Amino acid sequence: MPGILKIALKLLVNDKSKFAALLIGITFAVFLMVMMMSMFSGILARSSSSVYNIGAKIWVMDPAVNNATSSIPMPDYVLSAARSIKGVKYAVPLYFGGAQVKLKSGAYQAVTVVGLDDATLYGRPDLIEGNIENIYAENAFFVAKDAEFSKLESPKIGTEFEINDFRGVVVGLAMVASSGLFGVPTLYTTHSRAVTYIPSTRFTTSFILVEPKSDADIPYIQQQIKKLGYQALTRNEFVKKISDFYTYKTGIGMNILLMTAISFIVGLSISGQTFYTFILENLDKFGALKAIGAKGRVLISMILFQASFTALIGYGLGVGLASTMIILARIRIPDYAAQVTYMTLGFAFVMVLIIAGVSSYIGVRKVLQIQPFDIFRG
Amino acid sequence: MEHAAIKANGLEKWFGEGEARTLAVQSASFEARYGEMLYIVGPSGSGKTTLLSMISGILKPDGGSVIVEGKDLWMLESDEIADLRLNKIGFVFQDYHLFPRLTTAENVAIPLILKKMEWNTALKVALEYLEIVGLKDRAQLPPVKLSGGEQQRVAIARAIAGQPDILVLDEPTASLDGDTGRKIVEFVKTNILNDKRCIIIVTHDSRIDEYADAIMKMEDGKIIGVERNRALKGVGE
Numbered sequence: 028m029p030g031i032l033k034i035a036l037k038l039l040v041n042d043k044s045k046f047a048a049l050l051i052g053i054t055f056a057v058f059l060m061v062m063m064m065s066m067f068s069g070i071l072a073r074s075s076s077s078v079y080n081i082g083a084k085i086w087v088m089d090p091a092v093n094n095a096t097s098s099i100p101m102p103d104y105v106l107s108a109a110r111s112i113k114g115v116k117y118a119v120p121l122y123f124g125g126a127q128v129k130l131k132s133g134a135y136q137a138v139t140v141v142g143l144d145d146a147t148l149y150g151r152p153d154l155i156e157g158n159i160e161n162i163y164a165e166n167a168f169f170v171a172k173d174a175e176f177s178k179l180e181s182p183k184i185g186t187e188f189e190i191n192d193f194r195g196v197v198v199g200l201a202m203v204a205s206s207g208l209f210g211v212p213t214l215y216t217t218h219s220r221a222v223t224y225i226p227s228t229r230f231t232t233s234f235i236l237v238e239p240k241s242d243a244d245i246p247y248i249q250q251q252i253k254k255l256g257y258q259a260l261t262r263n264e265f266v267k268k269i270s271d272f273y274t275y276k277t278g279i280g281m282n283i284l285l286m287t288a289i290s291f292i293v294g295l296s297i298s299g300q301t302f303y304t305f306i307l308e309n310l311d312k313f314g315a316l317k318a319i320g321a322k323g324r325v326l327i328s329m330i331l332f333q334a335s336f337t338a339l340i341g342y343g344l345g346v347g348l349a350s351t352m353i354i355l356a357r358i359r360i361p362d363y364a365a366q367v368t369y370m371t372l373g374f375a376f377v378m379v380l381i382i383a384g385v386s387s388y389i390g391v392r393k394v395l396q397i398q399p400f401d402i403f404r405g
Numbered sequence: 406m407e408h409a410a411i412k413a414n415g416l417e418k419w420f421g422e423g424e425a426r427t428l429a430v431q432s433a434s435f436e437a438r439y440g441e442m443l444y445i446v447g448p449s450g451s452g453k454t455t456l457l458s459m460i461s462g463i464l465k466p467d468g469g470s471v472i473v474e475g476k477d478l479w480m481l482e483s484d485e486i487a488d489l490r491l492n493k494i495g496f497v498f499q500d501y502h503l504f505p506r507l508t509t510a511e512n513v514a515i516p517l518i519l520k521k522m523e524w525n526t527a528l529k530v531a532l533e534y535l536e537i538v539g540l541k542d543r544a545q546l547p548p549v550k551l552s553g554g555e556q557q558r559v560a561i562a563r564a565i566a567g568q569p570d571i572l573v574l575d576e577p578t579a580s581l582d583g584d585t586g587r588k589i590v591e592f593v594k595t596n597i598l599n600d601k602r603c604i605i606i607v608t609h610d611s612r613i614d615e616y617a618d619a620i621m622k623m624e625d626g627k628i629i630g631v632e633r634n635r636a637l638k639g640v641g642e
């Protein structure tokens with residue numbers, strides 16, 4: 028490290044109270060920003076969990092649907108029409124519904140029931156335990172082993188329960204890629220059993236899952252479905268639709284954005300203000316350096332170094348603190364919805380650079396303005 | 406060898422705007438020589454600091470020229486002037502301006518570090534200069550732990566660490582008691598001054614007059630006289 032930067036570092040770090048205030052400001056801002064955005068990412072990822080867990084390529088739905096778990100059932104002709112579109116390998120109905128389960132202990136628990144097409148079981152989950160054939164057995168249900176699993180009193184194969192006054196028996200455990208947002212366990216069964224056990228509206232097709240012959244057929248299929256007055260979305264499009272819904276059509280996105288902005292402003296003011304005081308207090312020293320023969324760019328490099336050093340440490344502390352918080356929260360609430368994404372880290376990093384940039388800009392301006400003559404005159 | 410370290414020609418400096426515009430220094434011409442300790446004396450407000458700043462590359466004059474080591478100082482680019490200050494001129498400020506958060510040794514090492522000397526070497530050299538001013542055992546302390554006179558010596562060590570040909574001190578004794586002030590100037594005269602160095606001191610402390618080789622008097626921004634060869638005279642008395 029060039030000696031002059033070492034000097035800059037010592038000036039900064041040896042001023043313990045100010046350095047601490049700077050770090051607290053930035054750490055606090057980063058912590059809040061990362062926390063907010065991680066929670067939001069977590070919520071978004073959860074909101075699309077069904078779409079990930081039921082791995083269909085194309086989802087057909089009513090255009091008004093913006094969430095996998097609150098669907099609008101479609102009449103049967105849509106299914107037949109979908110089946111006859113050129114490029115469709117197969118199209119099957121998927122049922123999504125809510126039910127009450129009475130557990131062995133006598134407690135009631137709300138569940139989401141997914142009814143898979145009887146003939147193909149398309150969209151079925153990977154299994155941890157049990158044999159998929161057993162789904163056809165009497166009263167058979169698979170239980171998703173997600174974060175909500177314990178709410179069903181951690182059932183095993185053979186565990187019995189009541190579902191809307193019908194008997195149900197667990198025949199296996201299903202793997203999931205991601206847990207849902209609403210804290211409700213998921214059961215899988217056949218479409219026909221789901222429809223029989225759960226009181227339904229006239230139509231029972233929540234979604235139609237379509238497998239195209241090839242990816243090249245997708246645009247044509249989407250176009251034909253649109254002509255029917257319905258919407259065919261690829262998995263990613265559906266996930267995006269759900270995310271957009273939560274981001275823009277509910278208060279969540281706006282609130283998170285506001286909180287992030289406030290964290291940023293608070294962090295910026297604390298650190299900017301402290302850094303400014305730091306520069307002001309050292310102004311005569313910078314002036315003396317200038318008189319001794321330090322060029323403007325040397326002083327600028329010192330200030331930039333001080334600002335970015337603080338910013339990077341604060342960033343590390345903030346991210347570390349947020350991650351620790353999330354890990355601690357997970358110990359208490361296993362399905363705590365928060366995930367630290369690279370995007371969040373990148374965003375927080377950019378914000379920290381802006382904080383450092385603004386602070387050093389103010390400092391640099393001040394330092395370049397001082398006249399060694401004024402220092403000399405005392 | 407050229408005897409003049411600094412040659413000032415018709416220097417002029419204005420301050421303020423409109424009504425308040427005043428001439429702080431006018432048609433100041435003089436030279437400061439190698440091997441001599443030159444005092445600039447005069448009443449408060451007579452323009453001593455202003456003149457000192459113009460000849461040491463800190464304040465741009467409104468008229469006239471300054472020749473340092475054969476170069477027309479104020480015709481240089483600002484970066485070149487900064488380099489000239491760094492390499493040729495050492496400053497001792499009235500308020501010392503030492504960094505309270507650095508050790509005494511690090512403070513002294515600053516000109517060397519600005520000259521891009523490697524950190525450990527610079528600190529070693531700084532120790533040598535602290536030894537010259539008799540403060541080697543205080544090297545690891547922050548300057549605030551030192552007395553006023555000791556801080557002044559640290560400031561002197563910092564000013565000479567870069568081995569400048571010209572050393573300028575503004576009121577070096579102003580914030581010291583009489584005895585300490587005398588000792589500092591005596592120290593500078595016997596240990597820092599040599600044939601290849603020129604020392605310019607602004608002061609209105611007459612108690613230190615005995616150490617001056619030349620005394621230049623100022624009044625109302627004008628140089629009203631220079632008295633030379635005092636030391637020779639002083640020796641005889």
Ligand SMILES: Nc1ncnc2c1ncn2[C@@H]1O[C@H](COP(=O)(O)OP(=O)(O)OP(=O)(O)O)[C@@H](O)[C@H]1O
Binds near residue numbers: 449450453609
């Ligand atoms: N930045 C400035 N703006 C306005 N006037 C100034 C400025 N600097 C100096 N002056 C004026 O110029 C004149 C000379 O000032 P200077 O500081 O050179 O005097 P000095 O002889 O060093 O005085 P002292 O012994 O009190 O230090 C004074 O009248 C002073 O008020």
Ligand SMILES: [Mg+2]
Binds near residue numbers: 404454455575
């Ligand atoms: Mg003065």
